[in-house]
Amino acid sequence: MGETDDVTDAVRRATRGESSAFSELYRRTRPLVARLVAGFGTLDPDEAEDVLQESYVRAFRGLPQLKSAGAFTPWLLTIARNRARTRLERRNLLHRMEEELADPTPETVPALPPTLQVERDIEVVRQLIAELPEGEEKKTVQLFYIEGQLSAREIAEKLGVGKSTVTMRLERFRGRIKRELLLRVLAGRWD
Known part of the structure; x- marks a missing residue:
């Protein structure tokens, strides 16, 4: 039996749920996948290993959808190539x-006394919150920044959503704040 036949046989066994077949597939195809990923020379070793592992996770999860056991290796290489590009x-x-979003250089922005800077930044945050369309994101941001009494977990419970949803909404809003502050600094204006 040739190498290709061994891989095809291991794919069939893995599709039937034989756990040893997954190990065999990994052992037989890893060198080929590792060479492909190494071809993306700008990936550092940790990133390359992450791409390799992500590729196998995706391939093994998608194994039931693979139409031909003989197509496993090219399919796996396509997954690895796409993961590396991504x-x-x-x-x-x-x-x-x-x-x-990098901080502007001190020469381009005159220094403000800390109390004035905090007041200015708070006003920008309040203005951005007021400009948000009515909805769940605005409620989340108001609860966290304006009322300021609840943690992300408590806000999630109050709104009936997952903590990760609240965290995502707050991160998205923080991104808006950073962009707005940067735009104002670059424009040299504080409305």
């Missing part, structure tokens, strides 16, 4: 966002 795109996007 990882690079996400990293590049985060890098661009960090650059866009």
